[in-house]
Amino acid sequence: MQPHTDEILEKLSGLLSESEARFRNMADCSPVLLWMSRTDGLCDFFNQTWLDFTGRTLDQEWGVGWAAGVHVLDFQRCMDTYLQAFNERRPFELIYRLKRRDGAYRWILDRGTPRYTGTKVFAGFIGSCIDITERVEAEEKIRNANAELEDKVRRRTAELTRLNGELEIFSHGISHEIKTPLRHISYLAETLSEKLKADTRADSECLKDCQRITEVAAQAVTLANDLLKFAQIGLKELSTVDVDMNALVTDVIGSGGFAIDGREVRWRIDSLPCTRGNAGMLKQVWINLIENALKYAKPQVASVIDIGSESDPSGTTYYVRDNGCGFDMKHAEDIFKVFYRLGKMPEKSGTGIGLALVKSVVQRHGGRVWAESRPGEGSAFYFYLPKRGQRET
Amino acid sequence: MKREDWLSLAQKLDWDFSYVDERLAFPEALSGRPWLGHDDWKDWEEPFKTSYGEYVKTQTQKEANVASVMAGIATQGAALPPEWLSAVKLHAATLPLAEFAAVIGNLRAARFGRDGAWRTMATFGALDECRHTQIPLAIMHKLTPTHPQFDWTRSFYHSNNWVAIAARHLFDELLLTSDPIEFAVGTNFVFETGFTNLQFMGLSASAHDVGDKTFEEMLKSIQTDEARHSQIGPAVLRVLVRHDRAYAQRLLDKWFWRSWLLFAIVTGFTMDYLTPLKARRMSFKEFMEEWILSHFSRSLSEFGLEKPWYWDFFLGQIENYHHMVYLGAYTYRASVWFDFVMPGPAERAWLKSKYPQSWDAFEPAWERVAARWRESDAGNDFAVHGTAIIGFCNMCQIVLAAGTPARNAACTLEHAGRKHIFCSEPCREIFKREPERYARHDDVVKRVLKGEAPGNLIAMLTEYFGLSYASWGKDAFGGRYPWIKRKKGVTP
Numbered sequence: 001m002q003p004h005t006d007e008i009l010e011k012l013s014g015l016l017s018e019s020e021a022r023f024r025n026m027a028d029c030s031p032v033l034l035w036m037s038r039t040d041g042l043c044d045f046f047n048q049t050w051l052d053f054t055g056r057t058l059d060q061e062w063g064v065g066w067a068a069g070v071h072v073l074d075f076q077r078c079m080d081t082y083l084q085a086f087n088e089r090r091p092f093e094l095i096y097r098l099k100r101r102d103g104a105y106r107w108i109l110d111r112g113t114p115r116y117t118g119t120k121v122f123a124g125f126i127g128s129c130i131d132i133t134e135r136v137e138a139e140e141k142i143r144n145a146n147a148e149l150e151d152k153v154r155r156r157t158a159e160l161t162r163l164n165g166e167l168e169i170f171s172h173g174i175s176h177e178i179k180t181p182l183r184h185i186s187y188l189a190e191t192l193s194e195k196l197k198a199d200t201r202a203d204s205e206c207l208k209d210c211q212r213i214t215e216v217a218a219q220a221v222t223l224a225n226d227l228l229k230f231a232q233i234g235l236k237e238l239s240t241v242d243v244d245m246n247a248l249v250t251d252v253i254g255s256g257g258f259a260i261d262g263r264e265v266r267w268r269i270d271s272l273p274c275t276r277g278n279a280g281m282l283k284q285v286w287i288n289l290i291e292n293a294l295k296y297a298k299p300q301v302a303s304v305i306d307i308g309s310e311s312d313p314s315g316t317t318y319y320v321r322d323n324g325c326g327f328d329m330k331h332a333e334d335i336f337k338v339f340y341r342l343g344k345m346p347e348k349s350g351t352g353i354g355l356a357l358v359k360s361v362v363q364r365h366g367g368r369v370w371a372e373s374r375p376g377e378g379s380a381f382y383f384y385l386p387k388r389g390q391r392e393t
Numbered sequence: 394m395k396r397e398d399w400l401s402l403a404q405k406l407d408w409d410f411s412y413v414d415e416r417l418a419f420p421e422a423l424s425g426r427p428w429l430g431h432d433d434w435k436d437w438e439e440p441f442k443t444s445y446g447e448y449v450k451t452q453t454q455k456e457a458n459v460a461s462v463m464a465g466i467a468t469q470g471a472a473l474p475p476e477w478l479s480a481v482k483l484h485a486a487t488l489p490l491a492e493f494a495a496v497i498g499n500l501r502a503a504r505f506g507r508d509g510a511w512r513t514m515a516t517f518g519a520l521d522e523c524r525h526t527q528i529p530l531a532i533m534h535k536l537t538p539t540h541p542q543f544d545w546t547r548s549f550y551h552s553n554n555w556v557a558i559a560a561r562h563l564f565d566e567l568l569l570t571s572d573p574i575e576f577a578v579g580t581n582f583v584f585e586t587g588f589t590n591l592q593f594m595g596l597s598a599s600a601h602d603v604g605d606k607t608f609e610e611m612l613k614s615i616q617t618d619e620a621r622h623s624q625i626g627p628a629v630l631r632v633l634v635r636h637d638r639a640y641a642q643r644l645l646d647k648w649f650w651r652s653w654l655l656f657a658i659v660t661g662f663t664m665d666y667l668t669p670l671k672a673r674r675m676s677f678k679e680f681m682e683e684w685i686l687s688h689f690s691r692s693l694s695e696f697g698l699e700k701p702w703y704w705d706f707f708l709g710q711i712e713n714y715h716h717m718v719y720l721g722a723y724t725y726r727a728s729v730w731f732d733f734v735m736p737g738p739a740e741r742a743w744l745k746s747k748y749p750q751s752w753d754a755f756e757p758a759w760e761r762v763a764a765r766w767r768e769s770d771a772g773n774d775f776a777v778h779g780t781a782i783i784g785f786c787n788m789c790q791i792v793l794a795a796g797t798p799a800r801n802a803a804c805t806l807e808h809a810g811r812k813h814i815f816c817s818e819p820c821r822e823i824f825k826r827e828p829e830r831y832a833r834h835d836d837v838v839k840r841v842l843k844g845e846a847p848g849n850l851i852a853m854l855t856e857y858f859g860l861s862y863a864s865w866g867k868d869a870f871g872g873r874y875p876w877i878k879r880k881k882g883v884t885p
Contacts, residue, residue: 039884040772040871042862063862064775064851072848079780087768087776089882122770122884 033108033129035066036115039122041086050129055101071097071105082112086125089114095132107136171231174224182224186217219351226353230338233281233360243279245272245286245318249307252286258294263303265294270308273316275385281361286320288354289381293322295350296379306380315367315386323378332371358383396444404442406509407431424505425574427637434632437508439624448517452524455614459528462610466535469607475732475869477603480667482542482731484596485533486549487560487659492525494568498580502573502625511625515573518581518622525615532607541863545730552859553846555837556658556729559790562834563651574629578641579648582626586692587649588656589619591684595664595675602672627692634696643826645693646701650819653707654714654789661715662722665747666733670740676747681711703819706802710795710817712751716744717794720758724779725792726866727854734869735762737876754798763877770884772871780850785836787813788820795820808832 027034028048036045042063051058054069070078074096085092091113097105112127193210196202249269275282290305297303306321327335334340336359339352359369362383373379409431410418421428473481499522502515533546549557567579593616600609633641657677664677675683686708690700701707719733726733736744736759745752762777769776784793784803795817796802802817808828815821824831837853840846846857854860879885 039770040774041770041776042772065855065862068847068849068852068855070849070851075849075851076780079775083773083776086773087770087883122882 030128034127035129036126037086037124039124041083041124053100053106053131054098069099071099073097085112086114089122095136098129106131107133167231171228174231175228179221179224182217182220186214186221189213189217223351223353226351226357229284230353230357230360233357233364238278238281238364240276240278243275243277243282245275245282245309248279248283249286249290252283252290258291263297263301265303265305268304268306268308272307272309272318273311275316276387277365277385278361281364285358285361285383288358289320289383291350292354292381293320293324293379296324296326297322298325298376313387315384317382317384319380319382321378321380326373326375326377326379328375329373332373335371336369355381396442396447400442400444403444404510404513405435407435419505419507423501423572424507425572427633427640429507429632429636431507433636434507434511437511437628437632439510439514439628441514441621441624442510443514443517443621448520451617452520455617456524459610459614462607463532463535466532466607469605471539473603473605474669476667476734477605477669477672478540479731479733479869480663481605481608482540482545483659483662483667485529485543485546486730487556487655489526489529489533489546490550491560491564491568492522494564495522495580496526498568498571498576499622502576506573506625511573511628514622514625518625521618521622524618528611528614532611542730542732545864548859549730554729554858554860555785555790555792558837560655562790563655566830567648567651574633575644577626577629578633578644579652580626581623582630583645583648584652585619585623586626587685587689588652588660589616589623590688591680592656592660593619594684595660595680598674599664599668599672602674603669627696630696634698638697641696642698645698646703646819647823647826649701650703650707650823651789653710654791657710657715658718658791662719665715665744666719666736666740670743673743676744677715678711678747701819703822706818709797712748713797714795716748716751716755717796717798718792720755720798721783721792721794722866723762724777725783726868727774727778727860728858729866730860730864732867732869735759735766735872735874737874739876751797758798766868766872766874766877766879768880768883769872771873771879772884774867774871777868777872782838782841782848782850782853784814784838786816786820787834787836787839788815788824788831790834790836791816 027045030047030049033050033053034045034047035043035050037043043066044062046058046061046066051061054061054066056065056069059065060068064079067075067079078094078096081092081094091111094110094112096108096110098108100106108129109132110127110129112125115123115126117123189210193207193214196207196210246269249272253267253269290307293305294303301323304323307319308321309316309318311317331340336355338356340356341350341352355369358381362369362385365385367383367385369381369383371379371381415430416428419428496519499515499519503512503519506512506515530546533543536543537546545552550561551557567576567584571579593612597609597612597616600606600612630641660680661677664673664675664680693700722729723733723735741752741756741759745756765777785791786793786795786803793801793803793814793816804815804818804821806813806815806821806825808824809832811832813821813824813832815824835843835845837846841848841853847853854865873885
């Protein structure tokens with residue numbers, strides 16, 4: 001019996017040491033950091049990868065020595081989590097900073113799990129760690145960027161709210177504080193004209209000056225109205241409906257009221273797709289663009305106004321094209337600015353707000369405007385409206 | 394010839410200086426304040442009146458006694474209860490090198506003491522302190538191979554361990570820099586006639602009951618020396634009180650408080666926690682009542698001195714302070730070099746009977762510690778241990794553990810734009826009287842904030858406190874107490 005048992009024992013012991021050696025070999029070659037603790041929570045195994053990472057010896061890491069390399073701000077959480085999970089025999093996942101051999105702290109994802117002997121007796125914990133610094137830093141960057149963006153938006157919103165408030169006061173100023181005295185001037189000038197007409201002694205020059213005052217005052221009222229409209233685009237809540245652009249254009253042309261000096265006007269109007277938007281504001285866009293095309297017509301030449309559109313899956317570009325005087329493309333951006341007027345053509349000058357108003361309305365709808373032209377060869381004004389509005393309904 | 398027949402011939406030998414100014418021979422900066430002419434010191438007298446011959450004879454006998462118990466030390470050490478060994482480790486580290494620093498204090502008096510009799514006694518005192526350094530070093534050296542924590546006998550004062558910082562903070566000032574008058578009041582009178590009596594009388598009795606012959610013999614051997622040279626204290630104090638009572642009172646107030654804190658820990662821990670229950674004769678409080686409240690305060694009134702101004706607070710602290718520190722230290726035991734025991738039901742019943750006014754407040758805290766051990770595996774000390782860095786007093790450098798469990802006595806003071814924190818009002822007052830002396834002494838937390846010490850607890854223990862797993866404090870039984878019913882599945 002005896003020799004037989006010895007043989008088995010020897011064989012078993014050989015197998016055991018081989019299995020142990022195989023484990024060590026695998027553990028040391030593993031790219032992850034491995035550790036093992038005993039039933040008293042003290043770690044008595046770290047693979048070569050761990051030791052290479054921390055640059056410390058097994059003696060230094062032994063027990064709780066490894067925790068000396070944990071970042072001071074993570075230390076308590078790290079110990080508490082490990083020891084709590086240990087007492088509860090519960091797997092844990094822990095992220096902390098561990099000092100690398102070069103002194104740099106690296107973010108480590110440490111996963112630990114209880115281990116048991118063949119007879120189901122608790123034997124301690126085993127854990128594996130990977131360096132997740134890149135991931136943590138990327139997340140950190142995104143978090144920072146988002147926070148920064150939110151902060152920026154918050155600051156801008158506050159600034160805009162403030163500016164809007166000022167603008168509202170300003171608009172109110174225009175409509176009441178300026179328009180009222182202008183109307184008064186206009187009324188007084190008209191009264192004076194009546195009186196002058198009745199007075200035979202009156203100088204005809206005086207009468208002309210008086211009428212001129214009335215005209216200028218009327219122009220000033222128009223300017224004030226335009227400015228008010230312009231200012232209010234940004235202030236008003238944008239209530240949107242489905243807008244039939246054909247109906248709008250027909251309505252605008254039909255209502256007339258454009259100064260065409262008896263010229264012949266040939267309209268070429270395509271069928272226009274509907275859009276989602278504020279009907280009142282979009283009508284103003286058409287009024288201003290059409291008015292603009294007629295205003296800058298060549299003298300003694302029949303005006304040809306093309307109105308049309310081009311659609312793509314994302315939205316529609318509408319345009320108004322004329323055969324008028326055109327302009328130099330170097331002004332293509334400026335003409336959409338408030339009070340910017342082309343050329344020295346006082347007879348053609350409006351208030352200088354029309355195109356700025358167009359741009360403002362279109363932008364409010366999430367679109368954009370632009371123009372193409374060559375001096376003497378007419379102009380084309382485009383505005384693009386995205387389909388988004390339609391989808392939103 | 395009998396000593397009484399001839400010693401007076403050899404005792405008073407100073408002549409009057411004719412060719413040098415007395416102030417040059419004994420400058421105030423070295424001899425101490427108030428500076429008095431020799432006329433005021435010439436009646437200086439102490440009761441022992443030891444001759445050199447007697448000194449040599451007695452010391453030879455005592456050395457022989459110590460040597461006889463030292464032979465069996467290594468085997469005896471192994472048989473002692475672990476908690477008692479822990480008490481020995483606590484003394485082994487704090488005692489010998491402090492005694493060696495006291496050599497300097499004694500030698501200063503041996504040269505600059507104002508009377509020949511004083512200087513003779515101080516010379517013997519210096520020799521005593523050399524012995525008191527060497528005896529424990531020799532004894533503990535024998536224990537180190539089997540108990541590595543005894544290595545701290547020599548290395549303790551060379552470390553930045555928080556207890557060592559506190560001890561050096563006390564002894565650097567008391568033993569190394571104080572002048573002979575302050576040394577006589579602080580060391581000889583307060584420390585030696587007051588507290589070391591308590592320490593050596595009480596502890597040697599405990600050592601006897603535990604069966605620690607070596608420690609008992611060592612303590613007795615030291616105690617008889619201390620009893621002799623401590624008599625310098627009352628003799629100097631008598632003259633001092635006559636000439637500057639207020640200064641005497643101030644020195645007393647300061648050194649009584651500072652000595653109390655040290656002894657509350659070293660002696661309080663030992664008597665109430667580290668001595669096995671069956672070997673305890675009296676509680677720390679009872680020793681305090683007998684040796685300090687009764688003997689010492691009686692001698693104060695004989696000198697015409699008042700009890701220190703914080704006396705009422707101090708009386709409350711006798712009930713609480715060492716219990717507070719022990720509880721705190723137990724939960725941070727890896728920060729020191731000796732092991733701790735958890736008081737069980739029997740110990741707690743004893744403590745309650747000895748501290749009826751205060752113990753109830755400590756009961757729930759120990760219950761929590763025990764509950765934590767109940768669900769932790771044996772030997773897993775860190776499962777029942779703090780992980781954060783704790784606060785220290787900017788004066789005594791000990792943890793902020795004064796007051797009661799319900800009401801910590803910590804307080805603060807702004808000085809020169811810096812905020813300082815103190816464990817108690819007396820510590821703050823000592824600081825306030827001499828801020829220029831103490832303001833730059835950074836406690837452990839300030840050192841961490843300055844980047845001089847690591848904030849990670851394990852790094853602090855290993856890299857700054859000079860400890861390792863082998864040497865740091867653990868539960869002496871790894872949490873294995875017969876009275877703890879461990880949770881199912883927990884490693885026994």
